[in-house]
Amino acid sequence: MSEQTAPRTAAGDSTDRPVDRTGGGTGRGSGGTGRGSGGGDVGGPGTVGPEPSTARGEQTRQLILETALRLFRERGYAQTTMRAIAREAGVAVGNAYYYFESKEHLIQGFYRRTHADHVVAAAPALAAETDFAARLRAVLHAGIDVLTPSHAFAATFFKTAAEPTSPLSPFSAQSSEARTEAIRLFEEVLAGSTAKVDPQLRPDLPELLWLGYLGVILYWVHDRSPDQSKTRLLIDGAVPLVDRLVGLSRLRVLRPVTTQVLELIRSLRH
Template sequence: MRPRSARGEQTRASIVTAALALFRERGYEGTTMRAVADAAGVSLGNAYYYVPSKEHLILAFYDRLQEEHAAAAVDVLARETGFAQRLAGVEEVFVDLAEPYHEFAGAFFRHAAEPTSPLSPFSPESGPARAASAAIYREVVTGSGIKAAPGVLAELPELLWLAHMGVVLFWVHDASPGRTRTRTLVRRAAPLVEKLVRATRLPGMHGIADDLVGLVRSLG
């Protein structure tokens, strides 16, 4: 539910900001809608009007994180021209942005892992955040000029988004200081991804590339 007025958007943003602060302080399970309303300085009824449930707060968090990721990725994409550097760069800025939320991420990730949950990254409710994230990887691809089998190139942004979901899962379970293990993963995996993408142009890889594209499209 998205309010149309500027004042409504400001109120909703205040509620989401208050909720995220409480999530960091008390965790997802320990945060109530009443506490969120009190922290945002609105009535409980008003809080429910703008954000119908705690799950909607997390969906709003998804949206906000993707907006921040897109904004932070601008500098990386303007600076880097190589595919691997662009891919690793946008993943690292995501890790930077997500770091303040790592402590409570595992709690709502349990809900997101439930296939029927609106918090699932594959749910209809998560569609706007998913589309915004895929758009970042589309910029990674188009700005790099990487060469690949035509079918693979067309589906590559979605494939990179799926790989990003794997990075997020790794990040959730990463207890290393500053998520250094996640950072190592993205830095070392990006060149491998580039090699695999470029390899799809080789004659012996055409069949495999076509099978991969067919699989992705059949699941769409």
């Protein structure tokens, strides 16, 4: 099997992806079983590893992800290639592509893992609190707690995510699973609370809260205060305002405004 370097991607990555001249492919969806002849985690650049559902396969997957995040921190997102990630992780390039089809898929893996950690971090407060403001405040702070170790390199890939056509965008088709799961967390914030919400607003409120959370993250990315303390102040100052607006939404005099806002949001989705 010969090897050829793929063109540079829009994200600036020289992917170094091996091309399978036999027609079988090296990544998932190639039509083969996805296993190399030896079934192990090592091999040539065109060799793929074991099924990711196995314990060993999951260890390899996590090793590749952890290595990628470390290199992103050290070298920057655009300067880190899949070949470099594979070399640092001690796996064949083909194995790296077996678990993650591109650098963008690695960041999607980071999104999913971060969300899973966010759910775990927020769980105690959601189990103990019924007050809407307290639940929302806890979830926002938990999100920043989970993201904090990544602050040093977050700006690097957020620049790429800000591109409208980037698969790393939180609004992209590739991010749909992570987006849905994140909104579901804010659905839990609302569902477990005693908040009285205008029936018109309730179905859309979790998504609006998620959009607000994205705003907090954007502020956090640019926050250079010690330990990003200003982001914490932003959360503590914004939550009471959100809580009050949610409560006021039930007032008859404000229902026309609520209706207009929701119509605008719904029209922008399409």
